[in-house]
Amino acid sequence: xxxxxxxxxxxxxxxxxxxxxxxxxxxxxxxxxxxxxxxxxxxxxxxxxxxxxxxxxxxxxxxxxxxxxxxxxxxxxxxxxxxxxxxxxxxxxxxxxxxxxxxxxxxxxxxxxxxxxxxxxxxxxxxxxxxxxxxxxxxxxxxxxxxxxxxxxxxxxxxxx
Numbered sequence: 264x265x266x267x268x269x270x271x272x273x274x275x276x277x278x279x280x281x282x283x284x285x286x287x288x289x290x291x292x293x294x295x296x297x298x299x300x301x302x303x304x305x306x307x308x309x310x311x312x313x314x315x316x317x318x319x320x321x322x323x324x325x326x327x328x329x330x331x332x333x334x335x336x337x338x339x340x341x342x343x344x345x346x347x348x349x350x351x352x353x354x355x356x357x358x359x360x361x362x363x364x365x366x367x368x369x370x371x372x373x374x375x376x377x378x379x380x381x382x383x384x385x386x387x388x389x390x391x392x393x394x395x396x397x398x399x400x401x402x403x404x405x406x407x408x409x410x411x412x413x414x415x416x417x418x419x420x421x422x423x424x
Contacts, residue, residue: 264295264414265295265411265413265414266289266296266411266412267292267410267411268288268292268409268410269409269410270284270285270407270408271406272406278306278405280404281304281306281405281408282399282400282401282402282408283402285302285400285403285410286395286400286401288410289302289391289410289412292410293391296391296411296412296414297412297414298414298415299386299389299394299412299413299415300386300390300394300395300410300412301384301386302385302386302398302400302408302409302410303377303384303385303408303410304382304383304405304408305381305382305406305407305408306381306404306405306406307404307405308379308380308381308382309380312353312355313353313354313355313356313359313362313378314351314377314379314381315352315362315363315366315377315378316349316351316375316376316378316383316384317350317366317370317374318349318373318376318386319348319350319370319372322345329352329369330352333354333369336365336368337358337362338358339358339362341354341362346385346397346398346399347398348387348397349376349385349398351383356380363378381405381406385398385400386411391410
């Protein structure tokens with residue numbers, strides 16, 4: 264059993280509230296999926312930049328120098344926003360594919376959760392409320408988002424699906 268929520272905002276004035284609204288919808292589905300949750304938020308992108316969201320089993324090892332190491336490897340300015348077990352890397356759009364390939368070489372334990380000009384993806388094991396808190400989803404802004412809760416009935420409780 265699982266639960267899926269989605270929200271597409273047509274009113275720009277509501278965009279600052281997207282994370283809060285989507286969070287409340289997701290938490291309401293806890294009974295349909297208490298094992299893990301995932302959220303994709305669309306918004307805040309720049310036309311010449313890409314976002315690559317990665318997940319680490321060991322953020323304290325993988326994240327401290329990640330932006331610097333990746334920037335040196337591909338010859339570009341990279342920034343990272345770290346949220347718990349995930350980091351969103353801001354890379355030049357023209358270097359996005361090169362950056363993805365370099366990530367595998369630099370940090371083989373990282374999992375690429377998503378990539379695009381405006382998407383950020385977060386997912387983790389735990390109650391939906393805990394996942395929302397862990398990634399500060401309520402403060403996120405954007406144009407639209409989707410969320411998923413999961414109850415593992417035939418498989419292990421992981422973020423692998």
